[in-house]
Structure formats: structure tokens, C-alpha cells
Amino acid sequence: xxxxxxxxxxxxxxxxxIRCGSDGYFGYxxxxxxxxxxxxxxxxxxETTGMVVLQAESEVAxxxxxxxxxxxxxxxxxxxxxxxxxxxxxxxxxxxGADLPCLLVNVMRGGPGLGTIQPSQSDYFQSVKGGGHxxxxxxxxxxxxxxxxxxxxxxxxxxxFKYRIPCMMLSDGVIGQMxxxxxLPPFKPRRTQEELLEQCPWAxxxxxxxxxxxxxxxxxxxxxxxxxxxxxxxxxxxxxxxxEVRYEEFMCTDADYLIVAxxxxxxxxxxxxxxxxxxxxxxxxxxxxTLWPFPGKILAKYAEKxxxxxxxxxxxxxxxxxxxxxVNGKVPVYHYGRMGGIVPTPEEVSxxxxxxx
Amino acid sequence: MSNPIIDPKNLVYEKSKVLSDNxxxxxxxxxxxxxxxxxxxxxxEMDRQKETVGVAPVGCAVFIYNYLNVDFAEAAHGRAPALxxxxxxxxxxxLVFTYQGDGDLAAIGTAETIHACNRGENIAxxxxxxxxxxxxxxQMAPTTLEGMVSSTCPNGRDVAxxxxxLKITEMLALLEGTCYVTRQSVHTAAxxxxxxxxxxKAFENSLQGKGTSIVEIVSTCNSGWKMTxxxxxxxxxENMFPYYPLGDLKDK
Ligand SMILES: Cc1ncc(C[n+]2csc(CCOP(=O)(O)OP(=O)(O)O)c2C)c(N)n1
Numbered sequence: 328x329x330x331x332x333x334x335x336x337x338x339x340x341x342x343x344x345i346r347c348g349s350d351g352y353f354g355y356x357x358x359x360x361x362x363x364x365x366x367x368x369x370x371x372x373x374e375t376t377g378m379v380v381l382q383a384e385s386e387v388a389x390x391x392x393x394x395x396x397x398x399x400x401x402x403x404x405x406x407x408x409x410x411x412x413x414x415x416x417x418x419x420x421x422x423x424g425a426d427l428p429c430l431l432v433n434v435m436r437g438g439p440g441l442g443t444i445q446p447s448q449s450d451y452f453q454s455v456k457g458g459g460h461x462x463x464x465x466x467x468x469x470x471x472x473x474x475x476x477x478x479x480x481x482x483x484x485x486x487x488f489k490y491r492i493p494c495m496m497l498s499d500g501v502i503g504q505m506x507x508x509x510x511l512p513p514f515k516p517r518r519t520q521e522e523l524l525e526q527c528p529w530a531x532x533x534x535x536x537x538x539x540x541x542x543x544x545x546x547x548x549x550x551x552x553x554x555x556x557x558x559x560x561x562x563x564x565x566x567x568x569x570x571e572v573r574y575e576e577f578m579c580t581d582a583d584y585l586i587v588a589x590x591x592x593x594x595x596x597x598x599x600x601x602x603x604x605x606x607x608x609x610x611x612x613x614x615x616x617t618l619w620p621f622p623g624k625i626l627a628k629y630a631e632k633x634x635x636x637x638x639x640x641x642x643x644x645x646x647x648x649x650x651x652x653x654v655n656g657k658v659p660v661y662h663y664g665r666m667g668g669i670v671p672t673p674e675e676v677s678x679x680x681x682x683x684x
Numbered sequence: 685m686s687n688p689i690i691d692p693k694n695l696v697y698e699k700s701k702v703l704s705d706n707x708x709x710x711x712x713x714x715x716x717x718x719x720x721x722x723x724x725x726x727x728x729e730m731d732r733q734k735e736t737v738g739v740a741p742v743g744c745a746v747f748i749y750n751y752l753n754v755d756f757a758e759a760a761h762g763r764a765p766a767l768x769x770x771x772x773x774x775x776x777x778x779l780v781f782t783y784q785g786d787g788d789l790a791a792i793g794t795a796e797t798i799h800a801c802n803r804g805e806n807i808a809x810x811x812x813x814x815x816x817x818x819x820x821x822x823q824m825a826p827t828t829l830e831g832m833v834s835s836t837c838p839n840g841r842d843v844a845x846x847x848x849x850l851k852i853t854e855m856l857a858l859l860e861g862t863c864y865v866t867r868q869s870v871h872t873a874a875x876x877x878x879x880x881x882x883x884x885k886a887f888e889n890s891l892q893g894k895g896t897s898i899v900e901i902v903s904t905c906n907s908g909w910k911m912t913x914x915x916x917x918x919x920x921x922e923n924m925f926p927y928y929p930l931g932d933l934k935d936k
Contacts, residue, residue, distance in 0.1 A: 395767030544758035
């Protein structure tokens with residue numbers, strides 16, 4: 328029997344990282360996610376699996392430690408919250424430019440600026456539209472439970488290594504801080520160097536006689552080669568969009584109306600949908616799990632059937648833009664959001680929904 | 685590479701096989717090329733080509749990976765010590781070094797430099813101090829001397845405005861994590877030999893896990909300084925060496 332445990336989303340990330348055979352964690356404390364590094368430090372995985380855990384001097388250093396580790400093919404992650412993730416944007420762009428796999432976790436808090444330590448979803452744009460410079464994408468996974476925070480660690484690594492695109496787990500202060508039942512993933516040993524060499528022939532592991540030197544870089548001053556590199560990357564993005572879209576539907580089959588929400592907002596909306604259904608209103612909930620690639624096709628399909636869509640987000644209206652792009656004017660798309668760390672109640676969501684009926 | 689013109693018995697010196705055949709992009713007279721050659725020779729003599737991962741800077745030496753025939757990761761401006769930290773910790777058997785200019789190491793990357801040294805990361809840092817930003821066209825560096833002209837201090841560095849030239853190597857020598865801190869140059873045959881010994885020691889320290897080693901190489905940037913290579917060497921001796929005196933600052 329799998330062991331059911333009670334823990335915070337943040338703690339689940341730490342345990343999952345050890346269990347899935349991560350090679351290294353680099354981070355800098357920031358609320359509301361500091362439990363991740365605290366848990367790792369308490370667990371001392373360097374004595375068991377050999378995983379390196381290091382508190383860096385800043386998020387700038389953390390992301391470049393991740394870059395360095397990933398450059399040698401290692402399975403490395405960093406975690407932070409909004410201001411820290413802003414500081415990492417240069418490094419994230421560099422990692423994308425060098426096609427390095429790695430896992431990033433943002434346990435979002437309200438902004439802009441120092442903002443608040445309360446939960447928010449206002450880094451949606453930053454995560455899915457490219458917060459740093461250049462044409463790049465992050466595979467963005469939005470967990471809505473402690474279980475998903477645990478599960479998306481390995482999933483994030485898998486997707487990231489498969490496509491050589493950094494993966495962002497975009498969580499928030501609600502999911503990170505709340506305690507819930509979770510079944511942690513089974514222990515998996517760290518890859519041996521032989522396995523790494525086989526799986527990551529692109530990594531800088533030391534130049535042997537049988538191959539040319541390997542250089543991990545995002546730089547190329549020849550515009551034609553640089554364009555080719557970008558085109559190749561874009562073609563991987565198209566492949567991800569075609570194959571890796573993930574979402575969850577709740578009471579959607581007969582829906583006349585659709586609520587679209589991710590992460591903690593989706594949990595609240597699920598309650599709202601249940602009470603609206605009890606009143607006889609046929610409303611469904613579509614929860615994007617991958618924010619990029621965005622489940623636009625399924626939304627376009629629902630646009631043929633429903634009368635309107637409502638996005639509920641803990642922000643001023645960010646994902647709503649992608650929903651509108653997806654339905655392309657077919658149905659009205661409204662937004663309801665709270666900011667500043669306020670988490671709406673299901674009743675507030677129902678009231679907001681009823682306004683458009 | 686055998687040279688058909690030279691009779692093997694007359695051969696006294698050969699290009700290191702850790703140096704690639706690519707033509708270097710450095711200006712004639714620049715110190716980077718000599719510093720690269722020294723590193724290549726040390727890696728070859730230590731027989732560590734297979735175990736080496738270098739970290740390239742942003743600066744004139746950004747393309748060091750085109751010249752040294754070892755695996756490289758290219759850092760963002762200033763972040764080389766952070767990359768090297770993780771590379772070495774995750775691959776403890778590797779020889780890991782960074783190669784950084786003064787802007788890279790002592791301005792934008794100061795935090796990463798100090799903290800990597802303070803943690804005593806088992807890496808070697810080769811620090812090229814040419815007192816100027818070479819790559820971007822000769823702007824003021826943290827190490828630009830008082831009164832020295834650059835494109836962003838065209839009337840000479842005024843310490844009242846810009847502060848004093850930063851002796852970062854002295855600062856790093858104070859940190860418990862550093863085991864070997866030295867300042868050398870590559871402008872004479874004798875200084876090249878000394879620098880080579882210093883680089884070798886730094887690399888050996890890293891492999892032996894003694895802590896962080898720093899080899900500062902006081903260098904010329906004759907293009908940035910607007911001098912002939914020969915003038916630049918003389919100017920360096922007269923002006924740079926008194927402020928940045930050569931020799932070991934720490935060897936423990
Ligand atoms: C974040 C960032 N800021 C600025 C630059 C522009 N830049 C490139 S090289 C450089 C200065 C390099 O000078 P130094 O480190 O002294 O090396 P040198 O070129 O003299 O060898 C600057 C400012 C950059 N590439 N990245």
C-alpha cells in the first residue's frame with residue numbers, strides 16, 4: 328500500500344525532488360516557499376542519494392548554478408517566489424538559449440514589486456509569455472493540489488529533458504502552504520554517469536578522444552546560424568504544443584457555460600460549479616494544467632457549445648487573454664479576479680458568474 | 685601536427701594540442717592569447733583534457749571555447765563562478781575553472797565571485813585585469829586606474845565621481861575559502877613562466893580540494909588603451925604594477 332502522508336505543497340516538492348533522483352538543488356530563501364529548501368536541508372539527501380543542496384547568495388546565483396549543473400547534464404532545480412523569479416529572468420533566457428533542461432518552481436505571491444507574501448497568480452504572463460529577453464517558451468505546469476506539486480517534479484524533469492526546454496512549475500502561496508494528503512512518488516536512484524552520458528550526449532562532461540569539444544552556449548554571432556538555431560527551437564515548441572497539452576474537465580460535457588481557471592483558483596471554482604449546478608445552472612470547469620502549451624484547441628471546441636466563458640484568476644486578468652485568443656471572438660469571455668493576496672470564496676465566484684447570466 | 689619543414693630533432697616548441705587551430709580574434713598585443721596558451725599547456729601537461737570543464741565569461745574572452753579544446757559552458761556576464769560552483773559540486777572529479785575579465789569578475793559579478801570564494805569552491809579563477817572593458821569598446825572598468833582615460837571617463841577616472849580602482853584580489857585573499865591568491869603578468873618570457881606555474885598550482889589545488897584559487901593576470905589592452913603593444917607593456921609596468929603589485933597574496 329502506498330503511504331498517505333499529510334504535508335504542505337512546499338514540503339512535497341522537496342521530498343519529490345529527492346525521490347525522483349535529482350542531482351542538485353540551488354535556492355535562496357523567500358516566502359512563501361522557504362520550506363522547500365528547509366525540508367531539503369533537514370533531510371540531508373547528500374548523505375543518502377548524493378543530491379547536492381546549496382543555499383546560494385541570491386536568485387541570480389541560484390539560476391546560474393542551475394545553468395551550470397544542467398550544462399553537465401545533471402537533473403537540477405531551483406525554487407523561488409515572484410520577486411526571486413523576476414531576478415532569475417536573465418538566467419532563464421540564457422538556459423532557453425542554450426537549450427538546457429531544468430526544473431524551476433515559482434510559488435507565486437502578489438506583486439508587483441515586493442508586493443505581499445499572500446498568494447497570487449499574477450506571474451502568468453511572466454511564465455508563459457517569456458519573462459526574459461528573446462523568443463522562448465517555458466513548459467509551464469500549474470498544480471492545483473499538494474499531490475500535483477509532488478507529481479509535477481518528475482513530470483517537469485521528464486518533459487524538460489525530452490524537449491530540452493526548461494520547465495516551470497507555476498504554483499502559488501495557497502498550494503505551497505496548505506497541508507493536504509499526498510502519496511509521494513517512489514524512490515528512484517539518481518542516474519549513473521554512464522546513463523547520463525547516454526541520455527545527454529549534448530552535455531559538457533569532459534572532452535574525450537572520440538568526440539569534438541562540447542560548448543554549452545546561447546551565443547552565435549552569425550545571424551544565419553542564429554536564425555537556424557531559433558527555428559530549430561521553435562519547431563520543438565510546435566511539437567510540444569501538438570503533443571503535451573494537459574487539462575482537466577469538470578462537469579463540462581453538457582455545459583452551457585464554462586469557467587476556466589488554473590491552480591488554486593480552479594479549486595475554488597470547482598466548489599462554485601457544484602453550487603451553481605445545484606441551482607440547475609449547467610456550468611462546467613476547464614482547468615488548464617499546462618499553461619504553455621495552452622489548451623486552446625479544446626477551448627475553441629467548447630466555444631461552439633457554450634454561451635460564454637469566465638476566467639477566474641488571482642490577478643487582474645492574464646490567462647483571460649489566451650482564452651480570448653483561443654475562442655477567437657466566438658463567445659464572450661469574461662474575467663473575474665482578485666489581487667493583492669486576496670483569495671475569493673466560491674460564493675464570490677458564483678456571484679461574479681451570475682452577473683453575466 | 686607534424687610540421688614537414690621542421691626536422692623533428694630541431695623541434696623545441698610546439699603548439700599545445702589543447703589549443704585549437706582556430707585563428708584567435710584578439711587584437712595583436714592583447715594578453716588574452718598568451719593566457720589561453722598557458723592554460724592549454726597546463727591542462728595538457730597535467731593530462732586533464734578529458735576531465736576539464738571551463739566556464740567562459742562575457743567579455744573579449746567570450747570565445748575562449750573556440751581556442752581551448754576542452755568542454756565549456758558559457759556564462760552570462762559575471763555569473764561564471766555560480767556556474768563553476770554547481771559544475772564542480774555535481775562533478776567533484778572534474779577540473780573546473782573560470783576565465784573572467786575585470787568587468788565580469790569585479791563589477792557585474794562581484795557577488796558571485798565573493799561568495800564562490802567564501803564558500804571555498806574547489807575551482808580555479810583566472811582573472812584578466814586589463815583595467816578596461818575591452819569587448820564593448822573601452823569603457824571604464826572597476827579596475828581602471830585613477831586618471832586613466834576610457835570612453836566613459838574621457839578626462840580620466842575621477843575618484844570623486846567613480847570611486848577608487850577596486851583591488852578585488854586583495855579582498856578575495858582575506859576570505860577563508862581561498863587557498864591561493866596570486867597576481868601575475870604575461871608580458872615577458874619570465875612572467876609567462878611564472879604565470880604558468882601559478883596556473884598549474886591553482887589547477888592542482890582545485891583537484892586536491894584545497895579551496896578556491898585565484899590567478900590574477902595584470903594585462904594589457906592596447907586597443908582600449910590606444911597604444912602600441914610595446915607602449916602598452918611599458919605603460920602597464922609604470923602604472924598598473926605599482927597599484928596592482930605582482931606576487932603571491934596568499935598561499936596556504
Ligand atoms: C548583462 C550584461 N550587461 C552588459 C553586457 C555588455 N558587456 C559585454 S562584455 C562587457 C565588459 C567586459 O569587460 P571585461 O570583463 O573587463 O572583459 P574584457 O572584454 O576587457 O576582456 C560588457 C559590459 C552584457 N553582455 N551583459
